[in-house]
Amino acid sequence: MTAQDFVxxxxxxxxxxxxxxxxxxxxxxxxxxxxxxxxxxxEQLGIKALNDETLQIELESRFHILINY
Structure with missing residues (x-):
């Protein structure tokens, strides 16, 4: 699984x-x-794969659910 799979x-x-x-x-x-x-x-979702192992996520506010994982 790569970062692009998450995107x-x-x-x-x-x-x-x-x-x-x-x-x-x-x-x-x-x-x-x-x-x-x-x-x-x-395509404007605030997420992109920087490489196979790195995911960049841009937030509009705190994302409490993400912290739980």
Whole structure:
């Protein structure tokens, strides 16, 4: 599993076409709310793979759920 796999999965989670019931969990990630409501494209989600092992996540506010993992 690589960082790019996480980017793919998290983008699918917030994509309104997927209809994921867990999209709300990503709400603190930059642009996630706008993406899940169709206002922005999934490519603008605040997450990117810097390399195979490093994931960069941009937040709009504290992401308490992420800390638990």
């Amino acid at each position: 793919y999965a998290w983008r699918k989670t917030v994509d309104p076409k997927t209809g994921s019931e867990f999209a709300y969990i990503m709400g603190d990630i930059k642009n996630a709310s706008d993406i899940s409501t169709g206002k922005k494209p999934v």
